Amino acid sequence: MISTSQQAPLTFLNNTLFYHDLPLLRETAASPIVFIGRGDADVAMYQGNFELSDTLAAKLPLTLTDHRVTEDDIQLTFSFQGDAYLELTCFLDAADRLVIKPTLLKDGWNRFWFRLTADKDEHVYGCGEQLSHLDLRGRHFPLWTSEPGVGRNKHTLTTFQADQTHSGGDYYTTNYPAPTFISTQMYYCHVASYDYADFDFQNDDYHELQFWGLPLSLTFDTAPTFPELITKLTSLVGRTTGLPDWTNNGLILGVQGGTDRVSEITDQLKENDVALAGIWAQDWEGIRMTSFGKRLYWDWRADDNLYPNLTTSIKQWQDQGIAFLGYINPYIANDTQLFADVKDLGYFAKTQTGDIYLVDFGEFLCGVVDFTNPDAFDWYKDLIKQRLISTGMKGWMADFGEYLPTDVVLYDHSDPMVMHNKWPVLWAQCNYDAVKEAGLTDQIMYFMRAGGTGSQKYAPVLWAGDQSVNWSLDDGLAATIPAALSAGLTGNSISHSDIGGYTSLYGNIRSRELFMRWAEMAAFTPLMRTHEGNRPDQNFQVYDDYDASVHLARMTQVFKALTPYRKIIAAQAVSEGLPMQRPLFMHYPDDAGTYDIQYEYLLGRDLLVAPVYRPGKQTWSTYLPEDNWIHLWTGDRFTGGDTVEVSAPLGQIPVFYRADSEFAALFEKIGAEY
Structure with missing residues (x-):
């Protein structure tokens, strides 16, 4: 046994490292703290969907x-x-956070597993945007940015059909993975790594974090409440710049x-009294038709046939109080004039033979x-300023970022296996810098689906990606709820989704009721x-x-x-x-019934929202935490701590507000007027 040592508030006792009395690392005869290994990855990409496998040549359990x-x-x-292989240096930074830095003492190892102590009754949340499960306990989550896939549930016909073309997803596939989680043990863990990772929360006694590369550090902090914990986390990883006023x-x-x-x-729609904040015309740069449906031209200049004199039209809409939003992504179609103009300037990632690497996006x-080339980064940033911002656009969808192949050659010769998960962050930073340099951070809103560590700052607004136009839990309306909540618990405070969904494939057609x-x-x-969707005419x-x-x-x-x-x-x-959409347990930690609820949320502190995510429903069951609640539409009062059933016809989504909210008068007025 190793003796007791401490560096307050760090304590080492009986092979256990404590941080603020929380046991984080513990070695037992049955469970080492660290494993190292040697592996060879095989990665195949099919239009943004990835199949990864690893051939392990060795795996060693290390002893303290x-x-x-x-x-x-x-x-x-x-x-x-008897041979030392790895060292962990544990210290407190200036903010009293625990930082653990691993150092490899022998070369030739590229796989690492770290075990953190766990409690069998513990709940775990985060890991970026997770669409199927809010509570991560009992499952493992590979962390690799990709297309989420169609269906996202191996037991559904839609996913089976999509799998035939490598485009089906699983419960863990996501545009936005992150090596960051919070625990009901009241700590967060953030790992400084963009390597492929797999966070396994299945064991009662430990969480096992696997990496295909040595992390720079693991950082932990504690707090007495969940809001304080998220505030501490975002002081480390970054925070949103907020929403422009016009979005209201x-x-x-x-x-x-x-x-x-x-x-x-x-x-x-204005004649029908629809309040409009903006027009989002993603085809401002033209369209191309594919078997998938309506796609865009990806030349990043206004299509004069569809939108002649676009700058003038944008000004006319703005005079009506309506903002104009467009679309852009970090790729350029090779059949465009823009591609021809810059193809010899070294702005594109290369193949192993030095040619421009061309990625298949489905028939183009x-x-x-x-973005590792500073000149290319600055060129694209300036393109955003010149072709979007200068036309008067107040926002855009900054799409994609997940498609970086793992066999490209980058300008800075960095490893694409590492850069793959970082690519969405570089893309977000390009947009962020363009808006900031234009001095319009408080006026422009761009929104993204792909992300990684750093997106908390550089991607102020998320959208939940391309949901199917159906009622499925894993890929429909319901999936956007845990998506927003998990992203919020990772530090991305503002999220939303395509009203009505996007993906119409394999017989899935958007219905009136779903919209x-x-x-x-x-x-x-x-x-x-x-969003009109990928097949507007059919939906x-x-x-x-x-x-x-x-x-x-x-x-x-x-x-x-x-x-x-x-x-x-x-x-x-x-x-x-703090996330705008919050899980119930964030403000009701003493209510055990809140920790497993993922299809309700709090909008801020005072509104509880329980969306109807099944067709044909006229009533809906809702769990109310232990508080005094008022039903928004009827004014009926309820005492929380139980499930209630309320009338929920179209137009009356179950919404409740706290009786003692300082906004109670506003909520009462809304319920009475609408």
Whole structure:
């Protein structure tokens, strides 16, 4: 047994490292703290979907053989058969966070496993945006940015069909993985690594964190409450810059087809009293048709046929109080003029033979802008300023970032296996820098789906990606709820989703009811934005249905009416890092019933929202935490700590507010008027 040592508040006793009395590392005869190994990865990419496997040549359990204590740190040495292989240096940084830095003492090892002590009743949350499971306990989560895949559930027909073309997902596939989690043991763990990782929370006694490369560090902090814990986490990983005021004006209407069509539909919805904050025309740069559906041209200049004199049109819409938003991603189609203009400037990632690496996006090929080349980064940043910001756009979808192949040659010769998970962050930073240099951070809103550590700062707003246009738990309306909650617990405070979903494949067609239920939920999220989907002509569109547009109008008016409350919680996101959508346990930690709930959420502190995510429902069961609640639409009062059933016809999503909320008068007024 190794003797007792300490560097307050670090304590080492009986082969256990304690931090603020929390046992984090513990070696037992049955469970080492560290393993090292040697592996060879095989990675195949199919249009952003990845299949990864690893051939392990060796895996060694290391034994704690020595420790040293200085005024500055505690050093733990781990060995195998008498030879020291790895050292952990444990110290407190200036913010009293525990930092553990591993050092490899023998070369030739590229696989690492670290075990953290666990409690069998513990809950774990985070790891980026997780769409299937909010509580990560009992499962393992590979952390690799990719297309989430269609269906995301190996037991569904949709996923089976998608798997035939390598495009089906699983419960863990996500655009935004992150090596960061929080525990109901009241600590967070953040790992400084972009390597492929797999966080395994299945064992009662430990969490095992696997990496295909040695992490720079593991950082921990503790707090007495969940809000304080998230504030501490975001002081480390970064925080959102918030939302522009214009987003509170109503719906951001996703519509395509050119100036005339956009204007016609906009005027029609305005006549039906739909409150509009913006127009999002993703086809501003033109379209290309593929077997998947309507895709975009990816030349990043206004299409003069669809949108002649776009700058003038944008000014006219802005004069009506309507912002204009566009679309961009970090790839350039190889059949465009832009590609021809810059292909000889060294701005694209290369193949092993020095040619431009072309990525298959499904019936067209694209070059990857190489953000490790400072000249390419600055060129693309300036392109955003010149072709989007200078036209008057107030925002855009900054799409993709997950498609970096692992066999590219990058300008800085960095390992693409590491850069793959970092690529979305570099893409986010490119957008962030463009907006900041233009001096428009408080006016422009771009939104992203892909992310990694650093996206908390550089991607102020997330959207939940390309949900299917159906009611599935793993890939439909319901999936956007744990997506927003898990992202929020990783430090991304503002999220939203495509109203109605996006992906229409394998017989999935958006219904009127699905769109209306999605719109109801969106009224109680940070943003409202519609999407026509990948196959607009085959799916329900709200502008084709008068009654549905009236329903949408009512939801946008509710959204506008909530502005005073929403602005307060948006300000908390900026100053404290608190998510706007919060899991119930964040404010009710003593209510054991809240920890497993992933399809309800708190909007801020005072509103509880329980979206209806099944078709044909007229009533809905909702768990209310231990508090006094008032039903928004009827004024009925409830005492929490139990499940209640309320009427939930279309237009009356179950929403409750805290009886003692300082915004109770506002909520009562909204319930009475709408």
